Amino acid sequence: MRVLLLLLPLFMVSEGIDTESCRALGNPRAKCIINGMLEVIKKHIAWDDWEAWYEVMKDFWTEDMVYDSNWTPNGDFSNNSGLQEFFDNEHIPFNLAFDNTTFATMIWIGGEDTASLMAYGKAKWIGDLGTVPGSQHVGLEVTIWDLDFYRIDITGELIAYNWCLIDFVDLMRQVGYQVLPKPSLREGFLLPPRAMDGIPAPVSRLVRPEDTVISQAVIELLIMEDFVTGDGPSSLWAEDMVWYGGAGFGMATSREEYETHILAPLREGLSMRELHLDIVHCEGVYCGAHGYLAAVHTGEWLGEQATGLPLHLRLALHWRLDLTTGLARECWAMFDLPAAFNMIGVDLFARMDQEHRIE
Numbered sequence: 001m002r003v004l005l006l007l008l009p010l011f012m013v014s015e016g017i018d019t020e021s022c023r024a025l026g027n028p029r030a031k032c033i034i035n036g037m038l039e040v041i042k043k044h045i046a047w048d049d050w051e052a053w054y055e056v057m058k059d060f061w062t063e064d065m066v067y068d069s070n071w072t073p074n075g076d077f078s079n080n081s082g083l084q085e086f087f088d089n090e091h092i093p094f095n096l097a098f099d100n101t102t103f104a105t106m107i108w109i110g111g112e113d114t115a116s117l118m119a120y121g122k123a124k125w126i127g128d129l130g131t132v133p134g135s136q137h138v139g140l141e142v143t144i145w146d147l148d149f150y151r152i153d154i155t156g157e158l159i160a161y162n163w164c165l166i167d168f169v170d171l172m173r174q175v176g177y178q179v180l181p182k183p184s185l186r187e188g189f190l191l192p193p194r195a196m197d198g199i200p201a202p203v204s205r206l207v208r209p210e211d212t213v214i215s216q217a218v219i220e221l222l223i224m225e226d227f228v229t230g231d232g233p234s235s236l237w238a239e240d241m242v243w244y245g246g247a248g249f250g251m252a253t254s255r256e257e258y259e260t261h262i263l264a265p266l267r268e269g270l271s272m273r274e275l276h277l278d279i280v281h282c283e284g285v286y287c288g289a290h291g292y293l294a295a296v297h298t299g300e301w302l303g304e305q306a307t308g309l310p311l312h313l314r315l316a317l318h319w320r321l322d323l324t325t326g327l328a329r330e331c332w333a334m335f336d337l338p339a340a341f342n343m344i345g346v347d348l349f350a351r352m353d354q355e356h357r358i359e
Contacts, residue, residue, distance in 0.1 A: 017059050017157070026205025028283070030115040030152050031108065033159060036060060042103070047095055050087055057083055062158045069164040071339035072130030073349050077164070090164075097129035098142065106192040107318045107332065108200035109283035111212075112156065116149040116279070116288040117200065118318045118332045120190065125175070131349050132171045142174055145190070145246060147316050147334055149279050149290040163278065163290050165316050165334045169348060170247035176358045179351035180337070181303040185250025185261050193320045193330060194242070197285075201320070207284035215282040215321050219289065222328055223280070223317070226263060227293055228273050233258050238327040245333050248302050269301025270313070285321040297344050302337070304346060311343040 022032035037060040046052035067086040069077035076093040080086045094101075101123040108117045121144040125134035134142075145167035153160040170188055172179050193201050218236055225234035233241075233255045243252040245262060252258040270293070277291035293313040299306050314336035319328050338348045 028110045028115070028204055029112045029156060030150060031110040031204065033060060033152060033157070034110070034115050034150055037159065041091075044095075044100070048092065050084070053087060053091075054083055060159055062153050062160045065159060066161045067164065068162065070130070070166060070168055070336050071342060072168065073347065074131050076130040077166070093129055096127045097125065097132075097134050098123035098144070099126050101144065103146065104192075105200040106190075107286055107288075107320075109202065109281065109286045109288055109318075110150075110204070111281060111283060113152045114150060114279050114281045115152075116281070116290070116316075116318065117147060118288075119146045119200075120144060121146055129171070130168055131352070132168065132175060133352065134175065137175050140175070142171065143188070145170060145334060147318070147332075149288065149316065151279065163316065165314070165336060167246040167334060169337050172348070172352055173247050173358070175352075177352040177356045178358050179348045179356050180248040183248060183250040183261065185245070185252055185257065187247055187250045189251055190244040190332060193286075195320060197320075202284040202286050204283065211284045211323055212282045214323055214326075215285050215287050216280070218321060218326065218328065219282060219287040219319055220280055222319075223277075223289055224275065227266070227315075228275050230263075231267070233263060234328075236326070236328055238322065238325065238329045241327075241329055241331070243331045243333065246335060246337075248337055249333070249335075265301060269297065269299040269304075269306070270295035270311075271298045272296045276312075285323055286318065287321070288316070288318045290316045304341065304344065307344045309344045311340045313337075313340045 017036055019029055019032035023029060040056050045056055061083060067080040075089060077090050080089050101121040103119050103121045105117050105119040123142055125137045125140050125142055128135050147165050149163040150159055151161040192199055222234040222236040237255050239255050241255055243258050249262060252262055272295055274294045277289055280289045293315055297307045297309050297311055316334050318332045320330040322329050341348050
């Protein structure tokens with residue numbers, strides 16, 4: 001078993017935005033670039049006018065930018081190249097599915113070339129998304145788990161790659177479908193960091209560079225021990241750790257729960273595991289990683305009997321560490337379960353039927 005760090009193509013560009021004043025306040029370059037772009041999204045500037053939206057957004061992205069998101073059966077979200085596909089396949093479907101979504105960003109970490117965030121949105125359904133039938137639940141309140149990872153291009157001026165995940169399985173649960181076995185742990189619940197590090201955490205100008213280096217070393221070892229080499233949770237976890245998992249997993253509140261309900265079933269169900277990571281980065285005591293766990297489905301996992309088929313489980317995680325003990329205390333984890341199950345011949349979206357209806 002091994003871990004591979006993937007090198008993504010770096011895209012050549014010719015334009016950028018001015019980040020000087022933002023960086024003068026102690027913010028890393030990547031955050032400054034992305035904050036400007038996110039303001040356009042949050043303020044709904046020309047949201048439904050492609051030409052006007054493109055004119056505002058083009059200065060933040062490379063021409064051949066990639067927006068890489070969840071698999072869905074109808075192509076909503078998905079993998080997109082260029083702003084036109086991003087606009088058509090993610091931006092418009094999202095805004096037609098939910099009313100004016102209010103996002104709460106809990107973690108926002110970055111450096112010169114990468115950044116990532118963990119957030120949730122509060123909204124009401126107004127339409128369908130990825131075949132989740134929101135149009136049948138107009139006005140129903142919804143919570144949207146959301147995360148993004150970003151890579152800046154070689155010039156250091158524009159966003160070249162954006163990995164994004166939302167928890168579609170949890171969206172199905174919220175409209176009344178339990179498409180995976182109900183976990184023993186509490187489902188559909190996550191909280192901000194249990195620390196006074198700011199919200200979102202961390203506050204960049206207060207981060208100590210030496211903490212970033214130490215945290216990165218801890219997380220690179222921890223993620224390997226958890227998902228590839230270990231026979232239990234990494235020794236780098238605190239005993240009273242909290243692991244916020246998405247739908248199908250739930251929230252573990254101790255090392256024992258994490259082993260019993262998350263890691264042991266994963267080891268029993270998925271063999272020949274290899275971890276392929278696109279990004280592993282930290283800012284102070286907050287870290288993030290995005291990538292894929294390549295494995296073979298040789299045992300029961302999340303209710304599905306062994307198929308013997310290979311799968312690539314997309315995962316994205318954020319952690320908070322306590323460097324007074326050198327241990328991780330919290331994790332926020334998301335997975336593209338519909339994509340992984342599709343690889344073993346199971347369409348989770350098709351389970352939105354009477355058999356899986358929550359009474």
